[in-house]
Amino acid sequence: MTRETHQRKRSRQRDKVLETVRSTESHPGADWVFHEVRKEIPNISLATVYRNLNLLVQSGEISEVLCDGQLRFDANKKEHFHFICRSCKRIYDIEETRVAQPDFRLPRGYVVENVRMDFYGLCPDCRSDK
Numbered sequence: 001m002t003r004e005t006h007q008r009k010r011s012r013q014r015d016k017v018l019e020t021v022r023s024t025e026s027h028p029g030a031d032w033v034f035h036e037v038r039k040e041i042p043n044i045s046l047a048t049v050y051r052n053l054n055l056l057v058q059s060g061e062i063s064e065v066l067c068d069g070q071l072r073f074d075a076n077k078k079e080h081f082h083f084i085c086r087s088c089k090r091i092y093d094i095e096e097t098r099v100a101q102p103d104f105r106l107p108r109g110y111v112v113e114n115v116r117m118d119f120y121g122l123c124p125d126c127r128s129d130k
């Protein structure tokens with residue numbers, strides 16, 4: 001295989017991984033992405049999927065979300081919070097940024113560059129009182 005086709009193969013794999021993460025709002029884990037990508041690229045390995053997910057995180061195309069100790073991936077680039085349902089484990093995007101201003105001060109000497117906040121509880125589907 002020539003170098004050029006090797007590179008083309010690599011970028012095709014990366015594009016497919018990105019497209020797959022973008023195809024859902026479910027914040028999939030690597031296993032799900034692997035399963036989906038394999039439908040089109042049957043010989044891709046889980047290690048390759050992981051490598052591409054990491055590359056995409058590094059380049060800012062997607063971000064990582066930690067849910068219940070599991071690493072999941074998110075292609076929503078709008079500023080948003082996550083609501084994680086403790087029952088069904090779904091991760092919901094909350095595009096409500098009015099809650100974004102934490103009303104406290106850090107001790108002197110700390111410079112805040114980024115705030116990360118997640119909400120946990122029961123989603124509308126899992127609430128028992130509906």
Ligand SMILES: [Zn+2]
Nearest residue numbers: 085088123126
């Ligand atoms: Zn739920």
Ligand SMILES: [Zn+2]
Nearest residue numbers: 074076082093
């Ligand atoms: Zn999200």
